[in-house]
Amino acid sequence: MNLQNIRTLLFTPANKPERFEKAKQTGADGLIIDLEDSVTLANKDEARNIVINYFKEYKKDDSFIQCLRINSLKTPAGLKDLSALIDAKAYPDVIMVPKTEYAAEIIILDSLLSPHNISYLILIESAIGLYNAKEIAYSSVNVQGLVFGGADLAADLHAKLAWEPMLNARSLIIRAAASKGIAALDVPYLNLKDSDDSGIIEETQKVKGLGYTGKLAIHPKHIQPIKNTFSPTTQEIERAKKIVDVYESSGGNACEIDGKMIDVPVYKAAKRILSFK
Numbered sequence: 001m002n003l004q005n006i007r008t009l010l011f012t013p014a015n016k017p018e019r020f021e022k023a024k025q026t027g028a029d030g031l032i033i034d035l036e037d038s039v040t041l042a043n044k045d046e047a048r049n050i051v052i053n054y055f056k057e058y059k060k061d062d063s064f065i066q067c068l069r070i071n072s073l074k075t076p077a078g079l080k081d082l083s084a085l086i087d088a089k090a091y092p093d094v095i096m097v098p099k100t101e102y103a104a105e106i107i108i109l110d111s112l113l114s115p116h117n118i119s120y121l122i123l124i125e126s127a128i129g130l131y132n133a134k135e136i137a138y139s140s141v142n143v144q145g146l147v148f149g150g151a152d153l154a155a156d157l158h159a160k161l162a163w164e165p166m167l168n169a170r171s172l173i174i175r176a177a178a179s180k181g182i183a184a185l186d187v188p189y190l191n192l193k194d195s196d197d198s199g200i201i202e203e204t205q206k207v208k209g210l211g212y213t214g215k216l217a218i219h220p221k222h223i224q225p226i227k228n229t230f231s232p233t234t235q236e237i238e239r240a241k242k243i244v245d246v247y248e249s250s251g252g253n254a255c256e257i258d259g260k261m262i263d264v265p266v267y268k269a270a271k272r273i274l275s276f277k
Helices: 022-025 040-057 075-087 105-114 129-130 133-137 150-156 165-178 198-210 220-230 234-249 266-276
Strands: 011-012 030-034 065-069 094-098 119-124 145-147 184-186 255-257 258-264
Touching: 011 022, 011 065, 011 145, 022 184, 040 065, 040 075, 065 198, 075 150, 094 105, 105 119, 105 133, 105 184, 119 129, 119 133, 119 184, 129 150, 129 165, 133 165, 145 165, 165 184, 165 198, 184 198, 234 258, 234 266, 258 266
Parallel strands: 011 030, 030 065, 065 094, 094 119, 119 145, 145 184
Antiparallel strands: 255 258
16 A cells, blocks of 8 residues: 555554454554554563564555554664564564654664565654654655654644644645655544544644645544545545546646646646545
């Protein structure tokens, strides 16, 4: 699956293996098995063993992405995570790399994982990481998405985790991702006690409007609102089909539909809409 077609991924603690298969029933596009924030330091070794055994037996399924968030490569736990994966030859579809700040971290990761080409989702969670976001995005062909790590980034910026204070940071991340043509995923919606879905729908609509291609989730109840928001409507699909048909019939020359010019960027946007299942 193209990571740009990922609308939402559901976080699940690595020491809760009974939830791994259940995640498919939520309707999420994939799962993020988490060795970092959701596992205490005392439980990391046990959780790592669970993950290694799981991915040893893992059978790839293109309809459901299985990601692993390791610990930061700048920590002993992160180095243990990576070493264990390599030693066991137990590889997920995607490795999520938290607290990334420099392109050099990704270059080292490439070297250690070579010759395996595994896609990376890179979490931008600090002021330094934000400053270097574009360089990080271009550091490897395996970087297939950037993730806005809202809570840690807000703390590092001494900012409030709210829409207006974090708008510039969100925008910088989407610019870095869009310039390379890779996925941009937003932070999970953190209000778990809302009486309805209006809050998550509003936030998801806003990040979609900025250009984000998806949004992460920490609770199954948020999966459907996110998917619905990022999924094209029937009208959008029909118009995309029309654009593709007209543009391809024109032999790739600029043309128009309903008085509006159709060129390569519009054609590519229409093709992306039609790529969703």
